[in-house]
Amino acid sequence: MTSKERFLKALNHQKPDRPPFNFWMDRPLMQKYENEIGHRHWRVTHFGADVIETFPLINFSGGTDANAWDAHVEIKSWDEIDNLSLPDPNNPKVYDLIKKDLDEFPDTAVILDMITPWGHVTTLRSYENVYMDMYDEPERFHAASRKFTDILKVVTERACEMGITALYLMEDLADRNGLTISPPMIEEFVLPYAAELSEIAQKHNIPVMFHSDGNVGDLLDMLTNIGVQAVNPMQPHLNNASEFKKKHGDKLAVYGGLDNCYIIPDGTPEEVREHVLDVFNVIGKPDGALIFSTHDIPEYTPKENVEALISTIKNKCFY
Numbered sequence: 655m656t657s658k659e660r661f662l663k664a665l666n667h668q669k670p671d672r673p674p675f676n677f678w679m680d681r682p683l684m685q686k687y688e689n690e691i692g693h694r695h696w697r698v699t700h701f702g703a704d705v706i707e708t709f710p711l712i713n714f715s716g717g718t719d720a721n722a723w724d725a726h727v728e729i730k731s732w733d734e735i736d737n738l739s740l741p742d743p744n745n746p747k748v749y750d751l752i753k754k755d756l757d758e759f760p761d762t763a764v765i766l767d768m769i770t771p772w773g774h775v776t777t778l779r780s781y782e783n784v785y786m787d788m789y790d791e792p793e794r795f796h797a798a799s800r801k802f803t804d805i806l807k808v809v810t811e812r813a814c815e816m817g818i819t820a821l822y823l824m825e826d827l828a829d830r831n832g833l834t835i836s837p838p839m840i841e842e843f844v845l846p847y848a849a850e851l852s853e854i855a856q857k858h859n860i861p862v863m864f865h866s867d868g869n870v871g872d873l874l875d876m877l878t879n880i881g882v883q884a885v886n887p888m889q890p891h892l893n894n895a896s897e898f899k900k901k902h903g904d905k906l907a908v909y910g911g912l913d914n915c916y917i918i919p920d921g922t923p924e925e926v927r928e929h930v931l932d933v934f935n936v937i938g939k940p941d942g943a944l945i946f947s948t949h950d951i952p953e954y955t956p957k958e959n960v961e962a963l964i965s966t967i968k969n970k971c972f973y
Contacts, residue, residue: 657704661763665861669942669973674704679951708755709767710809743808765820766813771802771847773825803847810851814858821855821862828868849880878905886910887949895936907943914948919955923962930966
């Protein structure tokens with residue numbers, strides 16, 4: 655079974671041979687592994703991971719130069735945002751990395767990381783300002799979101815035509831205590847624009863995933879309403895896996911489930927193995943709807959724990 659087949663089976667609540675997996679680390683630790691192993695996708699080439707996260711090279715604060723992803727500069731004035739020189743989604747350079755990943759790894763799940771339009775506005779304005787902006791400048795907020803959405807729709811359409819495996823929308827809408835924005839604000843300012851991107855993927859029969867850190871319980875029904883099929887990361891110290899499976903497991907797969915905050919960095923290798931098996935048994939075993947992933951594993955995590963994590967997924971988690 656190829657990694658792509660394994661990934662798609664899990665998203666469709668069908669049991670593959672084993673759960674597909676991916677993992678992320680703090681950037682210095684990622685770089686250390688890359689320097690030692692010698693490939694930018696060393697998680698796939700060396701450890702047998704099943705997922706590559708690719709992204710469009712598009713920069714909303716830098717005009718049409720497609721030389722960075724999300725390389726925003728904070729903009730203090732709404733007049734500046736209204737008059738931004740926006741990138742051209744038809745610039746072939748936007749798709750260079752996507753094409754490279756798809757060509758090099760045809761049997762691996764290559765998913766497209768896409769910050770939502772709300773996230774692009776937020777990054778330009780900063781969290782310091784954006785919560786008041788939705789009250790003080792709702793028309794301008796919507797106008798900027800509309801412009802960004804129209805560009806991102808072109809990017810999403812093109813990437814779907816190129817053959818991405820899934821669309822991965824990303825927005826932090828929760829923290830450890832729950833939603834950081836009220837549900838009505840999420841439904842007005844965030845989800846309608848995200849839904850337009852989701853609809854394009856669905857038209858191409860490409861699954862949609864969504865990332866938000868934090869305690870996401872109150873967000874999940876809203877996500878399924880826009881066609882999301884999997885949620886990330888479902889941090890286990892903030893979300894009850896058993897309750898999730900009872901309430902939402904028939905509609906949502908999990909892309910995540912692993913504890914990068916406590917067990918993986920601070921536990922023993924045996925505790926890491928037990929944790930992986932526990933997540934597998936609760937989330938994966940019933941219907942296969944689990945793609946193991948972590949958020950950023952801290953730089954101080956022992957190598958033995960990383961190896962225990964990966965070897966347990968590959969050698970112990972079988973359906």
